[in-house]
Amino acid sequence: MATEKRHLDQELEAIRENLLKMGGEVESMVSRAIHALLHRDDIEAQEVRDQDRRVDALEKRIDEECLRLLALQQPTAVDLRFIVSVMKIVNDLERIGDSAENIAFAVLQLNSEPPLKPYVDIPRMAEITQGMVRDALDSFVGRNAALALEVRSRDTRIDQLYEQLFRELMTFMIENPENVRRALHILLIAHNLERIADHATNIGEDVVYYLEGRDVRHPVRDAAGGTGE
Amino acid sequence: MATEKRHLDQELEAIRENLLKMGGEVESMVSRAIHALLHRDDIEAQEVRDQDRRVDALEKRIDEECLRLLALQQPTAVDLRFIVSVMKIVNDLERIGDSAENIAFAVLQLNSEPPLKPYVDIPRMAEITQGMVRDALDSFVGRNAALALEVRSRDTRIDQLYEQLFRELMTFMIENPENVRRALHILLIAHNLERIADHATNIGEDVVYYLEGRDVRHPVRDAAGGTGE
Numbered sequence A, B: 001m002a003t004e005k006r007h008l009d010q011e012l013e014a015i016r017e018n019l020l021k022m023g024g025e026v027e028s029m030v031s032r033a034i035h036a037l038l039h040r041d042d043i044e045a046q047e048v049r050d051q052d053r054r055v056d057a058l059e060k061r062i063d064e065e066c067l068r069l070l071a072l073q074q075p076t077a078v079d080l081r082f083i084v085s086v087m088k089i090v091n092d093l094e095r096i097g098d099s100a101e102n103i104a105f106a107v108l109q110l111n112s113e114p115p116l117k118p119y120v121d122i123p124r125m126a127e128i129t130q131g132m133v134r135d136a137l138d139s140f141v142g143r144n145a146a147l148a149l150e151v152r153s154r155d156t157r158i159d160q161l162y163e164q165l166f167r168e169l170m171t172f173m174i175e176n177p178e179n180v181r182r183a184l185h186i187l188l189i190a191h192n193l194e195r196i197a198d199h200a201t202n203i204g205e206d207v208v209y210y211l212e213g214r215d216v217r218h219p220v221r222d223a224a225g226g227t228g229e
Helices: A002-038 A042-073 A077-111 A121-141 A145-153 A155-175 A177-212 B002-038 B042-073 B077-111 B121-141 B145-153 B155-175 B177-212
Strands: none
Touching: A002 A042, A002 A077, A002 A121, A042 A077, A042 B077, A077 A121, A077 A177, A077 B042, A077 B077, A121 A145, A121 A155, A121 A177, A145 A155, A145 A177, A155 A177, A155 B177, A177 B155, B002 B042, B002 B077, B002 B121, B042 B077, B077 B121, B077 B177, B121 B145, B121 B155, B121 B177, B145 B155, B145 B177, B155 B177
């Protein structure tokens, strides 16, 4: 039994390593997509799009390993929660990769025209969002439930920045029709950053479930009614 | 053993019923959000937003039931695949609910201004998308892998309609600044329909996994490079 348990531990450790590898790929996609925007770098944007295939392959592999362990080892308690959480986290990571790919696509469109204006809000949104993804993954590695929950609190700031940018870009479009195309692509980038922050929040919630067995999703909303996403 | 198996079957049946209940709620949210758009009905749009709480609650409940069965009954083979698929499907249904809520929010904004133009593409997109969600759920109930895979094939049509609408709305915005605000909200609705179609595709892929044990996600992309979402 002790040998079996040790064997399961080794398998779980292998899954953890693959998850971190996938997390690293996804973090690099987001950071390179934003770098490609700020430096108007088409090649880097194109590379981000290629990188998404590796992320998709890792998703399938980790899912397969989790399913095999569930079927053969029938893990319980914290081991079971670990596996279920990993499957959920992997799903969110894959969607973060898709969002980074969408950003890279918008960058390619933007690079074909002169810049609309210096980017200020996007780098700020990107910095907070990237910190959320990093801390959500760190909370998993370091088994830190407080950090995992804290990630969610930053989501409000991202929603505010997105609202603000939305209004600003709408004004640009109304002021001058020549701005419309570029403003739409910038809006797409902001929208995808906002989604990445949502996924980081989900990952934080999954980490709390893994560590404490509590489902902290969908907290009661305030009277104003957030989207709850 | 036979009694235990029968007991597990009853539990799985209860989960299936809750999933269908959740599917019904989500389908009704999408259909009412579109109805509220076409009939400029603020009250209905507001009700869709309230409905999302029931969907969130069902998600948590079904997830909890699945986790309990995984921990206590240690199901194998098709029973295990059923539970894992249900957890994934529930996740996609919850996101479809969020998208319906986003549509309802945009409808409330649109209703406060005169109509931009008669809606033509949106009802068409909505019809295909709703059919995809319905058939994805039906393929689960009827254990129909062919239908589940067929759902995915319709996603291309949705992507085309979205691209077309995107270009059309961009033209509206460029032609007249007064159109910008309304066109943006219509674009948001189209974007959310496109996402709902993606989630229906995911559900179809999960049904194939449940029925056949094959992971059919992320098929090899064509040279043009789809988003792979």
